[in-house]
Amino acid sequence: MNDTGWFKSSFTDNSSNNCVECRITNGTSIRDSKNPNPSFHVPAPAWSAFIAGAKADRFASR
Numbered sequence: 001m002n003d004t005g006w007f008k009s010s011f012t013d014n015s016s017n018n019c020v021e022c023r024i025t026n027g028t029s030i031r032d033s034k035n036p037n038p039s040f041h042v043p044a045p046a047w048s049a050f051i052a053g054a055k056a057d058r059f060a061s062r
Contacts, residue, residue, distance in 0.1 A: 008033065 006021045021036070023029040028047040031039035042050070053059060 006031070 006023045008019050008021050012019045019033045021031050021033050023031075023039070027044045028042045029039045030042060031037070
């Protein structure tokens with residue numbers, strides 16, 4: 001898989017650095033934009049399960 005570089009959600013306010021950034025490589029790395037080190041690697045199957053859960057609204061606050 002090609003390295004996509006770091007990116008923020010399209011829902012992120014571009015004037016803020018208070019967000020989570022992702023980088024897709026072999027799996028996904030995530031980091032806090034205001035404190036980028038360290039970043040954390042998430043294996044591809046775990047990232048796919050997280051994205052599926054988010055799309056299914058499984059993480060909504062109640």
